[in-house]
Amino acid sequence: MGTISRTVALDATSESTDTSVLSIRLNSTSGTIVATSNTVNILNATLTVTPSPTTVSEGNTITWTVTTTNVTNGTTLYWTDSGSTNSSDWVGGNTSGSFVVSNNTATITRTVALDATSESTETSILNIRTGSISGTIIATSNTVNILNA
16 A cells, blocks of 8 residues: 655646546556546636735835635745836835745735835836746736835
């Protein structure tokens, strides 16, 4: 007796339900099939990321709410900012990070730094990724406009 465990990749691609059937073979991967599992249905994951507010002045806070379906509790996902801001535009300087999904939701809260620089409106767009901050993008937020104070 043995156990075989496999983890399904989180791809957030909209597609029909996938299925998986495991076949046990003798001697090699092309050997005679001696046992077959029941069919396992693999449900699609969905993710949305919604910023609030969508226009903010420097010195204020933005909260992005990530809402999921079919994402396991405790799943760690990552975010990167692909807008026009850089590390000096944020309190704490972070332009990427991670979060954990709990009960199909998570929040990311960031505060825009209040600086004395006169600049044009900047933007923040969060990309949600799997695996790492350089992983596959599986969701993208709407643009947040950041007004100069």
